[in-house]
Structure formats: C-alpha cells, structure tokens
Amino acid sequence: xxxxxSLADGLMDGGKKRWVKGxxxxxxxxxxxxxxxxxxxxxxxxxxxxxxYGLQGMDSKYVxxxxxxxxxxxxxxxxxxxxxxxxxxxxxxFTAQGMGNALSGLQSMSFLDSEEISIMLGYLADExxxxxxxxxxxDLANAIFGLQGMTNECEExxxxxxxxxxxxxxxxxxxxxxxxxxxxxxxxxxQQYLHTEVDxxxxxxxxxxxxxxxxxxxxxxxxxxxKSIRVKIGDAIVTNLExxxxxxxTPKSKNKTLxxx
Numbered sequence: 001x002x003x004x005x006s007l008a009d010g011l012m013d014g015g016k017k018r019w020v021k022g023x024x025x026x027x028x029x030x031x032x033x034x035x036x037x038x039x040x041x042x043x044x045x046x047x048x049x050x051x052x053y054g055l056q057g058m059d060s061k062y063v064x065x066x067x068x069x070x071x072x073x074x075x076x077x078x079x080x081x082x083x084x085x086x087x088x089x090x091x092x093x094f095t096a097q098g099m100g101n102a103l104s105g106l107q108s109m110s111f112l113d114s115e116e117i118s119i120m121l122g123y124l125a126d127e128x129x130x131x132x133x134x135x136x137x138x139d140l141a142n143a144i145f146g147l148q149g150m151t152n153e154c155e156e157x158x159x160x161x162x163x164x165x166x167x168x169x170x171x172x173x174x175x176x177x178x179x180x181x182x183x184x185x186x187x188x189x190x191q192q193y194l195h196t197e198v199d200x201x202x203x204x205x206x207x208x209x210x211x212x213x214x215x216x217x218x219x220x221x222x223x224x225x226x227k228s229i230r231v232k233i234g235d236a237i238v239t240n241l242e243x244x245x246x247x248x249x250t251p252k253s254k255n256k257t258l259x260x261x
Contacts, residue, residue: 043075049098052120053105056146060113069116076123083130093130100139102127103146103160111154121156128163135167137208141179144186144201152190158197161190165197168204175208181222181229183208 043051051072058065083091094102103124111117128143135143143164150157175183183205190198214220214231221232 042078043072045092045094045098048072048075048079049094049102052102052124055105055109056107058108060109060117066114066116069114069120073116073119073123076120076127080123080126083126088130091130093132094127096131096133096135096139099124099128099131100135100142103143106146106150107148110149111157118154118156121150121154121160125156125159125163128160128167131167134170135164137171137173137175137179140164140168140171141175141182141186145182147186147190148188150189152195152198158195161197161201165200165204168201168208175212177212177214177222177231178229180205180209180212180214181224184222185224 055065055069058068060066060069079091106117106120109117111121143160147157147160152158152161187198187201187205192198192202209215214233217233219232219234223230223232
C-alpha cells in the first residue's frame with residue numbers, strides 16, 4: 001500500500017504545515033486517491049489516522065478538501081462493512097493516540113460545508129466505540145478539541161460525543177490545564193440542556209476538573225493563547241504551563257477565555 005501510505009504521510013505533513021484552501025498538493029492528493037482502486041488498496045489504521053490528522057489546517061468549504069475527505073470516507077466505509085461482516089475483534093482498531101489525533105484533524109471543519117464531514121464523523125464515532133485501548137487524558141482532549149467547529153445540532157457530532165463520554169469514564173488519568181483547556185475549546189460551540197450527550201460530557205469534564213490540581217479552587221479561568229493554555233486564578237495568571245502539543249494547531253484567530261460553569 002505504498003501509494004496510500006505516501007499520500008497519508010503527505011497529508012499528515014501538510015497538516016503540520018497548515019496547507020489550506022485548494023492548494024496544488026491537495027488537488028494532486030484527491031486525484032491520486034481517486035486513481036487508487038478502493039477494492040484493491042486498503043488503508044491501515046495508522047494511515048487513516050495520519051490522513052485525517054493532516055486535514056487540521058484545511059478549510060472544509062473548498063471542494064478539493066471535500067473531495068479528499070470523500071476518498072478517505074470510502075476507506076472508512078470499507079472498515080465499517082468488514083466489521084459488520086466479521087465482527088470488531090477481527091478488524092484492527094485505531095490506537096487511543098491515533099483516535100485522538102484523527103478527531104483533532106477536524107478542528108477546521110464544519111458539517112455545514114459538506115455532508116462528507118457528517119459522514120466522516122459517523123464513521124469516527126464507530127471507531128471510538130471500537131477502540132480497545134483506554135484513552136489517555138491527552139488523547140481525549142485532542143479528540144474533543146477537534147469538535148470546535150461543530151455544533152450539537154448534528155447527529156453524528158452527538159454520536160462522537162457519546163462515544164467519547166464512555167472513554168472519559170474509563171480513563172483514570174488526571175487532566176492537566178492543557179487537557180482541560182483543549183476540552184473546553186472543543187465544546188465551545190455546543191449548547192447545554194438540548195441533548196443529553198453534551199450534558200453528560202460537561203458533567204464528566206466537571207469530574208475531571210474536580211480531580212485535577214484546580215479542583216476546589218475559586219475563579220479559575222483557562223486562557224487560550226494560540227498554541228498554549230494558561231490558567232488565571234483570581235488576579236494571577238500562571239505562565240509556566242506546558243505548551244499545547246506541538247503537533248496540534250489552533251485556528252490563527254483568537255485568544256479565548258474558557259471557564260467550566
């Protein structure tokens with residue numbers, strides 16, 4: 001699967017470099033994907049995770065990006081069909097890290113731009129459920145972070161959230177400031193009290209915050225500055241926190257103030 005592997009790695013590198021719009025490389029990737037027979041060329045879990053992760057700097061309103069997503073969806077559909085035919089135990093699942101990275105790749109996407117985004121979210125919800133590993137705090141935070149361009153009006157978004165809630169309950173790892181800030185960023189577009197999936201995730205996040213070093217402290221704000229998360233406690237801003245993972249990018253735009261309420 002050398003052709004697919006090189007495409008997946010190329011997309012991953014492109015995501016790190018924040019290729020956007022309809023760059024020549026994205027058009028080339030779509031053409032090469034289309035030229036590979038889906039029936040003969042599979043993508044393994046790592047290749048799929050790398051390819052989806054590489055979407056992180058791309059805007060889903062461009063048809064070239066939508067075309068690449070459609071080609072990846074065809075591979076995800078094959079996995080779902082195989083899982084239905086032979087059972088999940090016989091289909092290699094995504095790793096916990098790969099799952100977090102894949103969902104983080106959707107951070108610049110909106111399901112309003114193309115139904116292919118909703119289709120991909122549906123497949124990824126199934127992949128989260130099928131993931132055999134316990135997801136670490138960083139994996140969970142990365143996954144939730146990828147939902148920042150979404151709202152809970154979309155059924156597939158809610159399916160991803162529901163699957164991640166189960167994973168949050170399985171994980172006993174303590175959330176850092178970075179993890180809390182990333183999770184809050186991902187939930188920024190969600191409305192509370194409309195769907196139980198979102199309410200349950202917010203409840204789980206409350207538990208994670210309570211179990212963290214910030215549990216029980218008053219007036220704690222998590223501030224997003226580009227690629228880093230800082231914490232404001234009262235009037236003091238803690239500045240020596242870890243940088244957000246270098247492999248992930250936040251939208252260039254805005255600094256944000258995030259709070260668990």
